[in-house]
Amino acid sequence: MEKIHFENCVKSFFLGLFIGVILQLFDHSDMLFEYQVLTVLASGSVGFLIGLVTEWLTSILPIRMANARTYFFMNNLIALVVATIIMAALYMITSSEMESKREFMPILLIVLGMICIANLFDYMMYRRAQNKLKTYQASMESLKHEGTD
Template sequence: MEKIHLANMIKSFFLGLLIGVILQFFDHADVQFSYKVMTVLASGSVGFIIGFITEWLTSVLPIRMANSRTYFFINNFIALIVTTLIMTASLLMISGSEMESNREFVPVLLIVLGIICIANLFDYMMYRRAQNKLKTFKAWIKDK
């Protein structure tokens, strides 16, 4: 449990909130504002749960996979699988065995998975940027 990054779980919560807001623009149904707010908060909570499961599964990985590129790839892959499983399970629980809503579900799933991929790519780019700045700073300190 000490290898789990709480910051990544919090990022997942806010990413879930963002996804909830974006999906509100995708759905044009006339719903009360309070239901939309509850949906966004529920989306954030699901994002937190997905972040926890993803971080827990990533923390179980062996240390020899400590290469940052491999870590970010595996973390993204785990997040995509966990998200797909949770969204599919929630669809089956909500709609039962009706596959009528499948036409509406697939675009929503693709939007969510796309947002997750973009967010993980952005996180990796920010990590690389921080590492490059650290190298520059180390070289600057060494020169002084």
């Protein structure tokens, strides 16, 4: 549990909230506002659950996968599999209320696409931070060498 990045779980919660809002815009059924809010909150909770399971599974990966690119790839792959399993389970639980499987596939594709985009964005932000760190370290080294001359 100490290797789990709970910050990523919180990010997953907010991603779930965002996906819930997007899916509410996608859904054209007449639903009370209170139910829409509950649906968005449930989506955030599912996002948190997906994030927690993904982070737990990622934390038990072998240390030889410590390369950042491999870590982000495996994390994304695990997140997609976990999201698919959880969404399929939720579909089976609520299948009596859903009209057809045709409703499920577009929703699943939207969710998986947004997870991929979010993970790609997270990786790009990581790379940007690493590049800024290298630039800062190089500038500090040049200042250090100027001071000794």
